[in-house]
Amino acid sequence: MDDRKIQIFMDSLLPLLKAGVAYTVPLTLISFALGLVLAILTALARLSKISVLKAAAGFYVWIIRGTPLLVQLFIIFYGLPSVGITLDPFIAAIIGFTLSVGAYGSEIVRAAIQSIPAGQWEAADSIGMTRTQALRRIIMPQAARVSVPPLANSFISLVKDTSLAASITYVEMFRKAQEITATTYEPLLLYSEVALIYLLFCTVLSALQHYLERRLARFSAR
Amino acid sequence: MIEVRNLHKSFGDLEVLKGIELSLDKGKVLVIIGPSGSGKSTLLRCFNLLEMPDEGQLKIGELALNFDKGRRPGTREVLALRKRTGMVFQSYNLFPHMTALENVMEAQVTVQKKSKEAARSRALELLDKVGLADKAGNYPHQLSGGQQQRVGIARAMAADPEVLLFDEPTSALDPELVGEVLKVMKRLASEGMTMVVVTHEMKFAADVADQIIMVDQGVIIEQGSPAEVLQHPNHPRAAAFLNILTQREI
Ligand SMILES: Nc1ncnc2c1ncn2[C@@H]1O[C@H](COP(=O)(O)OP(=O)(O)OP(=O)(O)O)[C@@H](O)[C@H]1O
Numbered sequence A: 001m002d003d004r005k006i007q008i009f010m011d012s013l014l015p016l017l018k019a020g021v022a023y024t025v026p027l028t029l030i031s032f033a034l035g036l037v038l039a040i041l042t043a044l045a046r047l048s049k050i051s052v053l054k055a056a057a058g059f060y061v062w063i064i065r066g067t068p069l070l071v072q073l074f075i076i077f078y079g080l081p082s083v084g085i086t087l088d089p090f091i092a093a094i095i096g097f098t099l100s101v102g103a104y105g106s107e108i109v110r111a112a113i114q115s116i117p118a119g120q121w122e123a124a125d126s127i128g129m130t131r132t133q134a135l136r137r138i139i140m141p142q143a144a145r146v147s148v149p150p151l152a153n154s155f156i157s158l159v160k161d162t163s164l165a166a167s168i169t170y171v172e173m174f175r176k177a178q179e180i181t182a183t184t185y186e187p188l189l190l191y192s193e194v195a196l197i198y199l200l201f202c203t204v205l206s207a208l209q210h211y212l213e214r215r216l217a218r219f220s221a222r
Numbered sequence B: 001m002i003e004v005r006n007l008h009k010s011f012g013d014l015e016v017l018k019g020i021e022l023s024l025d026k027g028k029v030l031v032i033i034g035p036s037g038s039g040k041s042t043l044l045r046c047f048n049l050l051e052m053p054d055e056g057q058l059k060i061g062e063l064a065l066n067f068d069k070g071r072r073p074g075t076r077e078v079l080a081l082r083k084r085t086g087m088v089f090q091s092y093n094l095f096p097h098m099t100a101l102e103n104v105m106e107a108q109v110t111v112q113k114k115s116k117e118a119a120r121s122r123a124l125e126l127l128d129k130v131g132l133a134d135k136a137g138n139y140p141h142q143l144s145g146g147q148q149q150r151v152g153i154a155r156a157m158a159a160d161p162e163v164l165l166f167d168e169p170t171s172a173l174d175p176e177l178v179g180e181v182l183k184v185m186k187r188l189a190s191e192g193m194t195m196v197v198v199t200h201e202m203k204f205a206a207d208v209a210d211q212i213i214m215v216d217q218g219v220i221i222e223q224g225s226p227a228e229v230l231q232h233p234n235h236p237r238a239a240a241f242l243n244i245l246t247q248r249e250i
């Protein structure tokens, strides 16, 4: 590496990190939080006895899982204006990623709820709980623990997937790298640099995931 | 206290209970015995509607339910019945994310809407009764099987039920842990708790039961005092079943 490249690398580091912290991280956190709520509601709808709810939730998961995320983002950002709905790139990205986390997350939450032994429902029934009470007090707290490892994986995937928002003009970390490349003509350097920062973020998150899983294991050694 | 008339229950094409009739007075202990698959658990689970009978009448305390002509109790009646009963499961089914104390508090706080303090003091009293006052803060996985089952008994009693239902409460336990659970059950019986117990523990049945029924293929083939049923069975299959049990015990 020559001095010029080292200089470009150093000069880009701060803008990239800034874009990461100011744009990639909020997009990830907000989409994940909203997506999680949607995932839980969808999972409950799919497990409910009300067939309309069940069908609606199943339809939603089918659509989202069966189409590429990038295409969904294009429909939301470039497609919707032709029916009069024009969205800010940030909002469009939030909607796209929330829908995605909601659909994939609902499968995780549903599997977790179904993995709780029938005896737990029966014990809750036997002490006179309603279905809602049983879910809230007995089933969901246990399902939450079961869901942590797969949801943590989804979260880490989401961090990387947010780079797709670059394609709908949202200037997060990857788009920032593209912009710097456009002026410096160093694609290999800049894209490797941004890859390194993603790697750093994900490594920190993996460590957190391990810590969380170890803590949870203390209560559920069964 | 318990009245059962002409109770029927099928799973698909399989008729598991074929017209069960029985009654039990307050403060008495009924033991249900019978071969595997005869319908003992199903019958017991009909008492708190974990299984919904297809036909017949069921009365627990003042609450009478009629299942004839496809009638089904509404949610409110189901919950009312469950508040009158407590159940102890073969595999304990404690809530693994709660301590022993929290397990016993749960029904009081969530179902009975008691204050935390009131629930806690009642739960501690019950844990003391089953000999586990010092284990209140332990999670289920930190307890032995016998201890878990005693927490299960305390949990079942927490909401002051009129009847306690036991489904083979000692079958999952190592032999050396069976005694501590039976001792607690004996004590409850002597204190006047109304109990229905499915068990293969013949000594317990002989000592504690006021009434024994033997179920076989969904019908009651023997019914009476322990002496009548255990020593002088009338039905040939009852005699054969008791033979197997006694041989196993020797
Ligand atoms: N939910 C269910 N669905 C279908 N069949 C069932 C169900 N529950 C029980 N059965 C069947 O009903 C019959 C009676 O079962 P039950 O559990 O009441 O027997 P049991 O007398 O308690 O036997 P065990 O001593 O083995 O516990 C068995 O043939 C069993 O396979």
Ligand SMILES: [Mg+2]
Pocket: B040, B041, B042, B168
């Ligand atoms: Mg059984």
